[in-house]
Amino acid sequence: MDEQVRKDDVQTIENHLGSELRRWRDARRISQLELASRAGTTQRHLSFVETGRSLPGRPLVLRLAESLDLSLRERNALLVSAGYAPAFSETNLDDPRMRPVREALHQVLAGHLPYPALVAGPLGQIVAANDAIGVLSEGVAPELLAGQNIWRLALHPDGMAARVQNLAVWGRHVIEGLRARAARHPDPRLTELITELSGYLPDAPPPGRDYLGFAVPLELRTSDGTLRLLTTLTSFATAVDVTLAELHLEAWLPVDEATADVLRRRHDGSTAGHPAGISRSSR
Secondary structure (H helix, E strand, O other): OHHHHHHHHHHHHHHHHHHHHHHHHHHHOOOHHHHHHHHOOOHHHHHHHHOOOOOOOHHHHHHHHHHOOOOHHHHHHHHHHOOOOOOOEOOOOOOHHHHHHHHHHHHHHHHOOOOOEEEEOOOOEEEEEOHHHHHHHOOOOHHHHHHOEHHHHHHOOOOHHHHEOOHHHHHHHHHHHHHHHHHHOOOHHHHHHHHHHHOOOOOOOOOOOOOOHHHOOEEEEEOOEEEEEEEEEEEOOOOOEHHHHOOEEEEEEEOOHHHHHHHHHHHHOOOOOOOOOOOEOOO
């Protein structure tokens, strides 16, 4: 009886792993042959795995996950679906073991001054920011500052949106980037957030033939005039901890000398430190 139960458990694991592999392979639009070649196995063996006739070893599951370009969290989940323990730790950023990481993030943010920059989590939650971020948070409703979500702060009518001159175009650029991320790494919470954020945007005509989505600047009205900024996103691609791998650095660069001059003058004249409601990086 016990032996039969064990066989049933193994079959359940094999079926679960197989369905997960098929789901990810379909999402990535990769054939069995291509995935097998990338992972260093045979199409026949992969077919057996996907149909629940074979359970691969832990190294092969990891190679399959890497070949599918899964995030560290998704790789852990695939391992669990195969009956193995997760391979990648998930450490709270406040943990003493993450102190070197926090200090490094602080240095990166400080090094970007006088231009604004912040570190955000996978759902846009602000983890840390430098002093120049105040140019983005001028006049933002206190409850949005308290919520500390960069995308909601950017697109909500009571947030930056009231000062964005090209909101329809720039906002669509932001939403399209989030949709691409959600398609690559599905998360119901991100999908829900995208739906919310999309509702804040005004209607806009379809992009013209000369539209360059990747080059859409943020045109932001401030007390020092209109600034034109480009956004850069940097991920920590070689991280081996889930928490760090899911963070990204979002930084803004001036498009023209007038914008750069305003940001330099604001930084040089700053004495109060950091705007209320935006967290500083830990030291």
